[in-house]
Amino acid sequence: MSRSQTRADAALRAPSPLFDxxxxxxxxxxSNKGFLRALGTLAVVLLAVLPFINATPYLMSIxxxxxIYVMLxxxxxxxxxxxxxxxxxxxxxxxxxxxxxGIFTTVxxxxxxxxxxxxxxxxxxxxxxxxxxxxxxxxxxxxxxTLGFGExxxxxxxxxxITGGPSGxxxxxxxxxxxxxxxxxxxxxxxxFPQRVVxxxxxxxxxxxxxxxxxxxxxxxxxxRAWKAVRDDEDAAEAMGINTYIAKxxxxxxxxxxxxxxxxxxxTHLSAISPNSFQFLYSALILMSVVLGGMGSTPGVIxxxxxxxxxxxxxxxxxxxxxxxxxxxxxxxxxxxxxGLWPSTxxxxxxxxxxxxxxxxxxxxAVPAASANEDLETVEGEETR
Amino acid sequence: xxxxxxxxxxxxxxxxxxxxxxxxxxxIKLLNFAHGDIYMLGAFTGFATLSAFGxxxxxxxxxxxxxMLLSMVTTGLIGVGIExxxxxxxxxxxxxxxxxxxxxxxxxxxxAVRQIFGPNPEAFPVRLESNGFAFAGMRxxxxxxxxxxxxxxxxxxxxxxxxxxxxxxxxxxxxxxxxGAQLMGINVNRVxxxxxxxxxxxxGAAGVMAGAYYGSIDFLMGFIIGLKAFTAAVIGGIGNLYGxxxxxxxxxxxxxxxxxxxxxxxxxVFSFAFLILFLTFKPTGLLGARVVERx
Numbered sequence: 145m146s147r148s149q150t151r152a153d154a155a156l157r158a159p160s161p162l163f164d165x166x167x168x169x170x171x172x173x174x175s176n177k178g179f180l181r182a183l184g185t186l187a188v189v190l191l192a193v194l195p196f197i198n199a200t201p202y203l204m205s206i207x208x209x210x211x212i213y214v215m216l217x218x219x220x221x222x223x224x225x226x227x228x229x230x231x232x233x234x235x236x237x238x239x240x241x242x243x244x245x246g247i248f249t250t251v252x253x254x255x256x257x258x259x260x261x262x263x264x265x266x267x268x269x270x271x272x273x274x275x276x277x278x279x280x281x282x283x284x285x286x287x288x289x290t291l292g293f294g295e296x297x298x299x300x301x302x303x304x305x306i307t308g309g310p311s312g313x314x315x316x317x318x319x320x321x322x323x324x325x326x327x328x329x330x331x332x333x334x335x336x337f338p339q340r341v342v343x344x345x346x347x348x349x350x351x352x353x354x355x356x357x358x359x360x361x362x363x364x365x366x367x368x369r370a371w372k373a374v375r376d377d378e379d380a381a382e383a384m385g386i387n388t389y390i391a392k393x394x395x396x397x398x399x400x401x402x403x404x405x406x407x408x409x410x411x412t413h414l415s416a417i418s419p420n421s422f423q424f425l426y427s428a429l430i431l432m433s434v435v436l437g438g439m440g441s442t443p444g445v446i447x448x449x450x451x452x453x454x455x456x457x458x459x460x461x462x463x464x465x466x467x468x469x470x471x472x473x474x475x476x477x478x479x480x481x482x483x484g485l486w487p488s489t490x491x492x493x494x495x496x497x498x499x500x501x502x503x504x505x506x507x508x509x510a511v512p513a514a515s516a517n518e519d520l521e522t523v524e525g526e527e528t529r
Numbered sequence: 530x531x532x533x534x535x536x537x538x539x540x541x542x543x544x545x546x547x548x549x550x551x552x553x554x555x556x557i558k559l560l561n562f563a564h565g566d567i568y569m570l571g572a573f574t575g576f577a578t579l580s581a582f583g584x585x586x587x588x589x590x591x592x593x594x595x596x597m598l599l600s601m602v603t604t605g606l607i608g609v610g611i612e613x614x615x616x617x618x619x620x621x622x623x624x625x626x627x628x629x630x631x632x633x634x635x636x637x638x639x640x641a642v643r644q645i646f647g648p649n650p651e652a653f654p655v656r657l658e659s660n661g662f663a664f665a666g667m668r669x670x671x672x673x674x675x676x677x678x679x680x681x682x683x684x685x686x687x688x689x690x691x692x693x694x695x696x697x698x699x700x701x702x703x704x705x706x707x708x709g710a711q712l713m714g715i716n717v718n719r720v721x722x723x724x725x726x727x728x729x730x731x732x733g734a735a736g737v738m739a740g741a742y743y744g745s746i747d748f749l750m751g752f753i754i755g756l757k758a759f760t761a762a763v764i765g766g767i768g769n770l771y772g773x774x775x776x777x778x779x780x781x782x783x784x785x786x787x788x789x790x791x792x793x794x795x796x797x798v799f800s801f802a803f804l805i806l807f808l809t810f811k812p813t814g815l816l817g818a819r820v821v822e823r824x
Contacts, residue, residue: 230628277809284560285808287628288759292801295756303794424752428636435629468640474633475615482626 219402233294241407438484540781565755571733608729766814
């Protein structure tokens with residue numbers, strides 16, 4: 145190998161660092177990542193154990209609804225938190241999912257799993273219909289158009305024959321695979337799982353795998369970084385070569401699909417749907433859970449969704465006041481803590497106090513002036529040789 | 530012909546609310562979601578005042594005018610208060626934060642009224658008599674004429690303020706360039722507060738008129754009209770006052786014809802679909818200038 149080639153190789157090689165960096169902190173209590181991972185594992189274990197602790201129909205029903213809320217909130221988090229698009233008619237996609245699956249299973253008699261692709265396609269189409277014209281415009285136009293879209297879907301569902309008009313669709317079947325369906329229950333190692341528990345596990349699996357982990361992974365990929373760039377500065381993102389329109393519309397469609405899946409789960413869960421479940425109020429509630437928890441922050445959004453969905457159960461006496469309190473909370477959070485309760489950039493409080501390890505550069509700084517000059521001379525000498 | 534006349538009346542309500550939307554948007558580029566709720570507050574202020582005096586089933590027009598003035602002042606002050614508490618601290622924040630705050634304000638107003646007056650619709654104490662006369666194939670009541678005349682009068686006053694007075698000139702200057710206006714010695718905060726006062730007062734007036742026209746009010750009445758007023762503002766070209774008036778009247782006419790052709794239950798779908806079409810093909814509206822977005 146010729147000498148010039150080795151030199152070219154050397155030029156291409158990344159320069160070796162001047163000093164070794166300390167290893168990234170690991171462990172449950174010493175790093176954010178480890179802590180979040182441990183917290184996630186704990187949450188999954190809790191979800192799995194919950195039916196063994198208390199499997200009353202009431203608790204199972206609340207837990208299933210809360211999980212569906214988490215799914216919705218994670219979907220809206222993609223739109224609002226990652227891509228920075230304000231969607232005020234998010235419940236419309238939820239309605240599309242619920243109604244499409246309801247119509248396909250009751251009117252056409254399809255099994256529930258076969259309706260899932262239909263739901264997803266319908267949500268993608270709806271997302272493109274609304275997103276394509278409005279995402280080219282300023283972001284605040286999107287807010288009001290989605291608000292109008294939410295009303296259009298609700299009024300349409302109220303007026304059409306096929307959606308059952310104001311009384312909605314009744315008797316939506318549960319999921320069935322071949323001969324076996326959730327209503328048959330499930331027996332494993334002599335343990336009997338009734339329908340509601342099986343469905344709870346199913347919802348939990350979908351929400352954790354698709355809703356939380358799926359959305360979280362998307363946000364870390366190339367597309368997710370493009371979303372965040374568009375959110376932070378659209379012009380700069382465009383200058384960096386991101387197709388901002390494509391980035392925005394993908395975020396919008398992914399949000400729509402998440403809501404559609406949640407809608408299908410809700411249709412199965414309640415087995416009856418009516419236009420009244422899809423009012424603007426619910427769009428605002430989901431937005432609230434995303435904003436309160438922290439836009440773009442997975443743990444924050446989950447906590448926000450659990451808070452918003454469980455608050456009416458926990459605070460029964462205040463149920464009259466809760467919307468007023470939510471409204472005030474929204475303003476107060478935006479004024480004083482705009483990043484939410486658990487911001488996406490949060491650092492665990494006990495980690496803040498740790499002093500950063502000083503880099504071992506002391507040796508470089510302390511080189512006496514004379515020897516530094518000597519070094520320089522040898523370098524020059526090498527060049528002349 | 531009847532359709533045209535009905536459309537004009539509804540359109541004049543839309544135009545009054547759309548004016549406030551458009552003024553606020555023109556000056557600080559904020560979609561004030563709470564604007565529809567200010568309209569609702571106007572109706573409830575009138576209701577509360579009249580109930581306090583024990584008046585019900587009145588039909589006198591002077592009384593209506595007095596109540597309207599009172600409601601205008603109240604809602605105007607509420608509008609200024611909202612701007613001071615919720616919007617001013619966030620003027621330098623990202624747009625998303627302000628939009629979310631606006632939704633929070635809207636929610637707060639709606640459910641505060643629900644806590645005070647209850648969730649059921651209330652009968653508005655002043656009703657306008659419904660016996661009218663026929664003219665050129667239309668059935669017209671005196672009350673309708675009064676409403677249209679009041680709305681037109683308010684719009685003329687507004688046009689005079691914006692075009693002819695010192696503060697109107699300041700408003701137009703801030704809409705063009707807030708920093709430049711400040712450098713020229715304009716008190717930007719005070720002018721913005723004035724804009725909120727005028728816009729909210731117009732919405733309050735529309736609320737009282739709607740209460741007297743339809744006869745019943747409830748705490749969610751502002752939601753749909755807020756959306757409609759935005760549609761009207763977009764049709765006319767948002768930020769443009771004459772555009773808002775024109776858009777309001779046009780939307781009223783469109784709805785009137787739309788519900789006659791497709792049936793009343795599709796009225797709202799019709800107007801929102803129209804909004805989406807308009808935003809797709811002519812986002813600047815009929816009278817709006819093409820705005821170059823500044824970096």
